[in-house]
């Protein structure tokens with residue numbers, strides 16, 4: 001069992017858990033993830049390693065409540081334990097001194113991109129972070145990302161902080177400016193990663209995206225996380241999750257991510273009924 005040693009509620013539906021998992025913490029690197037199962041009836045689902053402390057033996061994950069499993073996880077607090085916590089999984093981010101690296105993130109990814117920004121900074125890169133959210137109330141770990149960034153560009157859909165608009169706009173401006181950008185890393189919703197990749201493609205700047213297809217085993221055996229890159233099948237759990245955004249079949253990925261929407265709705269409804277004790281669902 002893996003004990004939760006700290007819980008923070010960062011936003012109403014976004015939570016941080018620090019979990020005692022010494023073997024995962026000892027081997028973790030930026031860009032990797034874990035697959036966890038809360039209890040014997042639970043499904044396996046992946047979360048990115050947002051931070052780790054090899055000495056303390058802890059791993060930090062940050063997640064958004066969106067369905068049955070993440071809502072069940074949100075019921076746990078300090079002292080509770082998780083049944084399975086497998087990792088670190090996936091290939092670490094390729095880190096070297098590229099020159100200037102732009103790290104683009106949106107949603108919960110403003111936390112999961114932080115270790116990548118830190119590693120890029122430590123490798124000697126100039127790091128420019130571009131962070132997007134619907135409004136300023138949805139920012140968290142801003143201070144942490146600022147610490148690792150030489151420049152920070154904030155965007156909000158409603159204009160409540162920074163530039164009013166989406167992340168592709170300052171990204172395009174940066175690429176068109178006199179700043180020489182050597183690599184772009186994008187983490188966030190698939191649609192955001194797709195449009196950032198389309199923005200960088202005409203400029204010929206290598207763009208790495210962290211894909212989030214549905215995963216089950218995380219070992220390359222079940223085939224569930226397959227993605228198509230320039231017509232070649234790859235498994236995001238073992239070949240990724242990071243890939244060249246210019247090669248990804250985005251439309252195929254977006255369709256596959258919605259494969260189980262009906263089942264997910266039933267599971268979420270069952271979860272809600274259990275919480276409210278309606279007694280109509282098993």
Ligand SMILES: Cc1cc2nc3c(=O)[nH]c(=O)nc-3n(C[C@H](O)[C@H](O)[C@H](O)COP(=O)(O)OP(=O)(O)OC[C@H]3O[C@@H](n4cnc5c(N)ncnc54)[C@H](O)[C@@H]3O)c2cc1C
Nearest residue numbers: 045046047048062063064067068069070212213214215264
């Ligand atoms: C490599 C990777 C890293 C991720 N890191 C994070 C993270 O750090 N924080 C975070 O909040 N979320 C992260 N996710 C997404 C997270 O796994 C899903 O939000 C979670 O599985 C939803 O489960 P649910 O039962 O609560 O919701 P459901 O209602 O079951 O699903 C909602 C949506 O989540 C996605 N999803 C569902 N099950 C899975 C699964 N087994 N594998 C992948 N996606 C699934 C699907 O797109 C689905 O439509 C990551 C996904 C991947 C692949």
Ligand code: FES
Nearest residue numbers: 216218220223237
């Ligand atoms: S999750 Fe099964 S092959 Fe990747």
